Structure formats: C-alpha cells, structure tokens
Amino acid sequence: MNVKDNQLGKKSKKMYNRAVKVLTGGVSRNTIFRKPHPFYVSSANGSYITDIDGCKRLDFANNMASLIHGHSHPKIVEAVTKQLQKGSAFTMGSEIEVRYAELLNKRTKGFEKIRFMNSGTEAVMTMIKAARVYTGKHKIAKAEGTYHGTYDYAEISQTSDPTNWGSIDHPNAVPVVEETPEGVLNDMVIFPYNDIERTLEILDQNANKVACVLIDLVPHRVGLIPGNKDYIEAIYKWTRKNNTILAFDEVVTYRVNYSGATSTQG
C-alpha cells in the first residue's frame, strides 16, 4: 500500500457520492467490490490496478479473468490504436473479422463458422432464438444452478435454494427476478447437473418440446465441477436422437486451454 491509511479511499468516497446521483448504485456493473463503497480506478497496467487515491493493488480479478494478458498490454494497445485510426464500427464487413474468425475456426476442431456478439448474454439469447427456429420447438433445457447471462430464459434457476428448488427428480424453474412471466418458467426444463439418469428422464418427458440443451462444461456457479464425459456424451446422443440443439456456453471456459473446454470432450 502506497497511500497513508487516513487518505485511503477518500477520493473514491467523494466520487461515489457524486456517482450515485447519476448512476444507479454509483457504478455500471453488479459484481464489483463495494464495501464500504466502490473504489474508482485511475489506471491499470499488467497485473496491477491503481485507484484514484493512488492505491496500487495486485489485481487478482483481471476483469473476471477476461484479461488474460493483463491490463493495457502494449501489443494490444498498439493493435487497437492502429485499428481506431482506420475506424472502429461499420455498416460493412471487414477483413479483420474474417481473419479473426479464421483464427478461431483453426483453434477449435468443432468450430465451422462464427457469429460475433457483443456479450455472452446476447450470444445465449440469439442461440436460443435460432435453436427454436431450427428445431420448430420452443422449450429450453438447462442445468440447475448454472449461470448463462441475464436473458429471461437463460437465467432461470440460477439462484435456487433449498426453500424453492423442489425435488431432485424434477427441479423447479425458479425465477431470479420478481415478476418473471409464468410463460418463461413454463418453457424451461431444469435438470440436475452431472446426473445422467435424472437428466435423461427429464429430457425424455419434454422430448417433443425441447429446442436446445444449454450446457457449461465447467460451470462456475456449480462449484467448477467439470461435466463428466459420460454425462456430456449421453446428452449429446439424446440431442442427436431428438432433433435438439446441444449448445455449449464457453463464455468462461474458452479460456481453460487454447481450444476451449469442448476440446477436452473429444
């Protein structure tokens, strides 16, 4: 710590008081440290982050692990600066997106084509809609407890607890947000993670209605327990038999190795 204790957080507290007048909660994201108030960044470099009071901290979060190269890596700053000089958003295609898609397709054996999205929530939402159109079915199946972003359907049963999760044979579809429409809950099929027998039984009961089975291979809100190979294989076979899309959410797990978690499944 390079700031006197009595100065620690003083400017951040002032900024917070200013921020709550214009931003709900004084910040623009949910998952940030906010005790006794959020701290505000001045700059970040490599694995260090410095707040506006001048306090430099070792950053173990690295933007929820999305910054695997650390903050403001010189090569990334150089590449982005170069591109900004050529323009940043177009209503035309660009070679850079083609090159990036070529790179990702080479990295992962199972990839054929890419569609870039702005966020994980949007990717899952769009996949759900595409799966419905493709299969002609509308229900979505997901594992109890898993996080797939904040689209109405994808967020169901993310925060179930013993008071509302129901029976393990038929986990309840539990809303995260009050006033989630009944229709959304009725269109969700919730199964217990890594439990082949129960999962297949629940899927069988909804076979003619399930458009997609959404899976995270190492679900961070289910204890980071990897999906058992036999389990994933069984779901894969079930989806092939039942005209259902099997969708792997790799928003986080694409970082487990160079080719993502699907590459560990063979």
Ligand SMILES: Cc1ncc(COP(=O)(O)O)c(C=O)c1O
């Ligand atoms: C597994 C998983 N899916 C989807 C999302 C949603 O991504 P985003 O926050 O970019 O909307 C997240 C975000 O952490 C995630 O961990």
